[in-house]
Amino acid sequence: MKAAVVHGFREPLRIEDVPKPVPGEGEIVVKIEASGLCHTDIHAAHGDWPIKPKLPFIPGHEGVGIVESVGRGVTRVKEGDRVAIPWLGYACGHCRYCVSGWETLCQSQKQTGYVLDGAYAEYAKAYADYVGIVPKGVDPFDAAPLTCAGVTTYKAVKMSGARPSSLIVVFGIGGLGHLALQYAKVAGATVIAVDLLDEKLDLAKELGADIAINAKKQDPVEEIKKLGGADAAICVAVSPKAFEQAYRCLRPGGTVVFVALPADNYVKIPIFETVLNAIHIQGSIVGTRLDLAEVFDIHASGLTKVIYERRRLDEVNECFHEVESGAAKARIVFEV
Secondary structure (H helix, E strand, O other), X not given: OEEEEEOOOOOOOEEEEOOOOOOOOOEEXXXXXXXXXXXXXXXXXXXXXXXXXXXXXXXOOOEEEEEEEEOOOOOOOOOOOEEEEOOEEEOOOOOXXXXXXXXXXXXXXXXXXXXXXXXOEOEEEEEHHHOEEOOOOOOHHXXXXXXHHHHHHXXXXXXXXXOOOOEEEEEOOOOOHHHHHHHHHHOOOEEEEEEOOHHHHHHHHHOOOXXXXXXXXXXXXXXXXXXXXXXXXXXXXXXXXXXXXHHHOEEEEEEEEEOOOOOOOOOOOOHHHHHHOOXXXXXXXXXXXXXXXXXXXXXXXXXOOOOEEEEEHHXXXXXXXXXXXXXXXXXXXXXX
């Protein structure tokens, strides 16, 4: 089968023939239709994080396709089902996190496209218990970004406490932010979009943002404070400055949700103001299997729109550069 393979960190991916996977106990093999590009794939391919993938490996954790074969003991899905292969490829199922509905914190987890070979390939193997079931009528090219960008931002909106009458700010309108603002609107909130590019802000307004602020032209903290401050700010921009602005735009009792992972790993947060204003600082990792099911149901109901560009898998290296430079409009999805 054809796959995009990482052989060396910061080296171009190679499109090559590799053996087609065979399902073991509890596993399935999926014929991939669509595979989304997440910035995490780039971090993996570059070896940016302290714990690095074992070389060689196949990236990709937004894979959607049809179950071609199932291994022994699989009853949850069957051949012919359309499924999504997410970042959380496996968890132990019995630790305190797994049994309390927080399998994304399991210390024995295995990540797709990082520890497990991913979906930048014609076929991918996955643990049947951890794939998402794609509802009928949901296009696989919509489902692919929802498998990570969707469930990640949906979880962040949940963690923000967004509700009717709340004021929510989304910093960074791209592959993640364009979905985050839609989930905040679904929750009934008034939404402010903050970005550096007018075209991203135009997209935000098309998708329902109530207010758009260009941080190059206006001070977002000042503008948001004029409105009384935000109940919550969700930062999906890969800039420590954006995180600090998100913190400073809050009203007393507000919540800042950290989502993006900038290369510069630290921000400056004042202790005095945090204590006196009872500010909540909340980290939010990808959502659970339940969150992913809810994301698909919301999309099947017509409440969200996924903005993506379709590309060929052999364009993967060019697409990596496009995402790194900020040129991608929103999400890129490979047609495998």
